Amino acid sequence: MSLIDSLPRVGAPKLPRFDGLIPWIVPLAIILVWQLACATGFVSARVLPAPSDVALAGWKLLLSGELVRNIWVSFWRASIGFLIGGSIGFTLGLANGLSQLSSKLTDTTLQMVRNIPHLALIPLVILWFGIDESAKLFLVALGVFFPIYLNTLHGIRTVDPQLIEMGRIYGMTDGELFRRVIFPGALPSIFVGLRFALGIMWLTLIVAETIAASSGLGYMAMQAREFMLIDVVVLSILIYALLGKLADSASRALERLTLSWHPAFQKH
Amino acid sequence: MQEALRFHLSDADPLGRAEIIEQARFARRGARTASRGLSLTIRDLRKSFGDNEVLRGIDLHISAGQFVAIVGRSGCGKSTLLRLIAGLDTATAGSIDFGEEARAEDIRVMFQEPRLLPWARVLSNVEVGLGRERASADAQARAESALVEVGLGEKRGQWPAVLSGGQRQRVALARALVSRPRVLAFDEPLGALDALTRISMQRLLERVWHDQGFTAILVTHDVSEAVALADRVLVIEDGVIAHDIDVDIPRPRRRGSAQLAALEGSILKNLLQGTEDASDL
Numbered sequence: 265m266s267l268i269d270s271l272p273r274v275g276a277p278k279l280p281r282f283d284g285l286i287p288w289i290v291p292l293a294i295i296l297v298w299q300l301a302c303a304t305g306f307v308s309a310r311v312l313p314a315p316s317d318v319a320l321a322g323w324k325l326l327l328s329g330e331l332v333r334n335i336w337v338s339f340w341r342a343s344i345g346f347l348i349g350g351s352i353g354f355t356l357g358l359a360n361g362l363s364q365l366s367s368k369l370t371d372t373t374l375q376m377v378r379n380i381p382h383l384a385l386i387p388l389v390i391l392w393f394g395i396d397e398s399a400k401l402f403l404v405a406l407g408v409f410f411p412i413y414l415n416t417l418h419g420i421r422t423v424d425p426q427l428i429e430m431g432r433i434y435g436m437t438d439g440e441l442f443r444r445v446i447f448p449g450a451l452p453s454i455f456v457g458l459r460f461a462l463g464i465m466w467l468t469l470i471v472a473e474t475i476a477a478s479s480g481l482g483y484m485a486m487q488a489r490e491f492m493l494i495d496v497v498v499l500s501i502l503i504y505a506l507l508g509k510l511a512d513s514a515s516r517a518l519e520r521l522t523l524s525w526h527p528a529f530q531k532h
Numbered sequence: 533m534q535e536a537l538r539f540h541l542s543d544a545d546p547l548g549r550a551e552i553i554e555q556a557r558f559a560r561r562g563a564r565t566a567s568r569g570l571s572l573t574i575r576d577l578r579k580s581f582g583d584n585e586v587l588r589g590i591d592l593h594i595s596a597g598q599f600v601a602i603v604g605r606s607g608c609g610k611s612t613l614l615r616l617i618a619g620l621d622t623a624t625a626g627s628i629d630f631g632e633e634a635r636a637e638d639i640r641v642m643f644q645e646p647r648l649l650p651w652a653r654v655l656s657n658v659e660v661g662l663g664r665e666r667a668s669a670d671a672q673a674r675a676e677s678a679l680v681e682v683g684l685g686e687k688r689g690q691w692p693a694v695l696s697g698g699q700r701q702r703v704a705l706a707r708a709l710v711s712r713p714r715v716l717a718f719d720e721p722l723g724a725l726d727a728l729t730r731i732s733m734q735r736l737l738e739r740v741w742h743d744q745g746f747t748a749i750l751v752t753h754d755v756s757e758a759v760a761l762a763d764r765v766l767v768i769e770d771g772v773i774a775h776d777i778d779v780d781i782p783r784p785r786r787r788g789s790a791q792l793a794a795l796e797g798s799i800l801k802n803l804l805q806g807t808e809d810a811s812d813l
Contacts, residue, residue, distance in 0.1 A: 288544060435636050448649070
C-alpha cells in the first residue's frame, strides 16, 4: 500500500464495458447530424440523400441480390490481385534482402518502375487486356506489389546483425537462421507493408472498376450515377469505408497474434 | 517500502548472504575438481584491418581450466584477440591451438549485449545454445537446468523484453553454458550493468566456472573485476602482451580486501606507464 494508491485518481474513471464502443461515437454522431440536416431540409436530397434513404437503397439492392453479387465480385478481385502482387513482392523482397546478386540484378529496375503511378497505366492496361478481369487483377497486383516488396526488403536488411552473428556462432544452418532470426526480425516491417498494401488494394480496385468494368462495387456506383441514383452512389462509398476498416482490423489482429513478443503489443 | 527494497536486492543478491553461501560452497567442494577445459596455445598471432595492425604477435599459453582476464585500454586489441580465439574472425598470421580437436559447441562467447532473440521465450533462447544438439530429446531438460543454474528457472516462459538487464545477461550466460563448453570467452559481459548487479554477476561467473571447470577468458576494462575473478591477468598494449601477472590470492576472494586492492593498484600503474598524462585514463 503506497501513498499513491490512497490518493484520489485524477482524470476520467475507466468504463471497461464501453471501451470498445468509443471509436464508433464519432461516426455515429456524423450520421446523426447528417440525418438531422436532411430531415430539416438544410441539405437537399438531390445533393446528399439522408442516411435512412441510403439504408433503404441498400436494403432494396440486398433483396435483389445485386449488392451481395457486386461486393463479392469486388472482394474476389481484391483478394486474387492482392495474393498475386503480394506474393511476388514478398518473394522478391526476400530474394533481394538475402542475396546480393539478386538485389544488384533487379533492385534498380524495380525502383524505376516504382516511380510510375500505377493508375497511369490504366489506358495501356485497357488496350492490353480490354475491360476483362485480368485488367483489374493486373492493376491491383501492381499496386500491392511495391509496399510489400519495399517493406519486406527493408525489414530483412535491418535485422540486427549482432543477432545474425549470434545465430551463426550457435551453429544455425541458413534455413534455421532465416526461420528463427531473419524472418521474425523482419516481420514488424512486413506488417507495415501489408497495411499499406491493403489500402492501395481498395483504391486501385475502385478506380479500375469505375473506369472499366461490368460488375463490382465501382461499376455499381457508376451505373447509379448514370441514372442519378445518388443514394446508391453514397451507399457504395460507405461500403468502401467499411471494407477498408475491415481489412485494417484483420491485419491488426494478425499483427497482435504474431508479434506478441513485441513490447508494443504486450499488455500489462 | 520494505517490498521495494527486497525486490531490488533480489536482482542484485544481498551481499552478505551471498558471500556466506559462496564460502560454504567453496569449503564443501574443497579443491577444484579435475578440469574439463581445453588448453590454449597461441603462437605469433597477428591481425590487421587494412593498414592498421591491431595484434602484433601474441604468444600465449593458457592451461586447461584457467581463468584468464585480459585488460588494456580501449583499442588495444583485446576484443580482437577474443574474437580470434572464439573463431569469429580469422587471423592474418599465426596459430591458435586448443590441444585437441575442438567442436563448435566446445567454444562459446558471451558479449556485452545479451543478444537474445526478442521473439523467442527465455527457454527457447537458451535452447539456441545447444547448437546442433537442439533437436535431441533432452534439449528442453538441458535448457531448463541451465536456466536453474543461473537462477532464472521461474522465468522460462517470459519474453526477453520484460526482463531486467542483469536477468537478460544471465539468460545469455545460460545459453552459453547449456552446451557445456570447454572454453568460454567473455567480451566485457558485465560492461552495461549497474554496480550491484555487476557484483552478483561476477559471483555467478566465478561459481559456474568453478562448478563446470571450463577455461575462461574474460576481456574487461575493469581491473578490479579482473583481479577479483582471474587466476592470471594479461595486460595488452599496442597489440602485444605487455604484462602477464599471476593472481595468487586464494578463493573465495573478499571484495575490497587489501591484497586485491594492492594488486589492482600495481596493474593500473602498469597500464598508466605508457602515457605521461595519467588523467588520460
